[in-house]
Amino acid sequence: xxxxxxxxxxxxxxxxxxxxVKLTVTHDEFEPGSxxxxxxxNGWAVVLxxxxxxxxxxxxxxxxxxxxxxxxxxDAVARATGDAR
Amino acid sequence: xxxxxxxxxxxxxxxxxxxxxxxxxxxxTPEFTQxxxxxRSIEIEPRSGGxxxxxxxxxxxxxxxxxxxxSPPRRLSVTWRVDCNEAMRTLPECLVTYDIEQAGGAVKxxxxxxxxxxxxxxxxxxxxxxxxxxxxxxxxxAGNRQGARHRT
Numbered sequence: 001x002x003x004x005x006x007x008x009x010x011x012x013x014x015x016x017x018x019x020x021v022k023l024t025v026t027h028d029e030f031e032p033g034s035x036x037x038x039x040x041x042n043g044w045a046v047v048l049x050x051x052x053x054x055x056x057x058x059x060x061x062x063x064x065x066x067x068x069x070x071x072x073x074x075d076a077v078a079r080a081t082g083d084a085r
Numbered sequence: 086x087x088x089x090x091x092x093x094x095x096x097x098x099x100x101x102x103x104x105x106x107x108x109x110x111x112x113x114t115p116e117f118t119q120x121x122x123x124x125r126s127i128e129i130e131p132r133s134g135g136x137x138x139x140x141x142x143x144x145x146x147x148x149x150x151x152x153x154x155x156s157p158p159r160r161l162s163v164t165w166r167v168d169c170n171e172a173m174r175t176l177p178e179c180l181v182t183y184d185i186e187q188a189g190g191a192v193k194x195x196x197x198x199x200x201x202x203x204x205x206x207x208x209x210x211x212x213x214x215x216x217x218x219x220x221x222x223x224x225x226x227a228g229n230r231q232g233a234r235h236r237t
Contacts, residue, residue, distance in 0.1 A: 042098075045098040045099060045100065046100050048099075049099045049100035049101070049191075050100065053102055057102075059102070061100055061102050061190070061191045062102065062189065062190030062191060063100070063188060063189035063190050063191050068189060068190070
């Protein structure tokens with residue numbers, strides 16, 4: 001369903017602030033009523049928090065690991081097959 | 086109910102690799118806040134209706150308020166009045182709410198700042214930016230002037 005929509009735009013801005021970096025992520029140019037927009041709205045907070053943990057401590061958040069993705073995929077499959085019945 | 090008079094204005098969401106109890110401690114104990122809140126020490130009475138202060142290292146009060154909800158380790162809600170200088174003291178107080186939820190091996194922290202019209206949102210943003218060495222952009226300054234008009 002997402003493939004029907006025109007591509008949106010993601011801009012990453014990196015600005016040095018002292019010894020740190022301010023990262024600003026802007027995701028825009030969605031179609032009106034975009035389903036992609038609804039789907040990604042909660043996602044960036046997770047991804048960026050995990051990126052910060054990874055760069056600062058060497059460990060990403062558990063919820064974004066390949067194992068967690070695999071679990072989420074199976075959960076989605078289970079939900080989909082549940083809906084079909 | 087007092088909360089009903091505040092309208093949500095700003096929401097921050099982040100995810101932290103810690104337990105909810107540890108995040109609660111980080112929000113409510115001075116040993117923690119001194120390290121990440123520009124040196125401020127929190128003093129908070131652990132009950133609804135209790136007093137809440139963020140104190141600067143020179144002993145002056147930066148932020149003052151009252152506890153609206155004290156529900157460890159799930160939700161903390163406080164009123165928020167910036168007290169550190171004359172200009173900000175005249176602004177209406179905001180309501181700040183922290184929600185702490187378990188989220189797949191991490192904790193989801195949601196910080197919501199409610200605001201009545203003319204709340205300290207812009208000055209607080211400007212002050213935070215100044216401390217971070219990051220001046221406001223021109224379009225934000227325009228918004229700030231508009232905010233100033235609201236307050237008069």
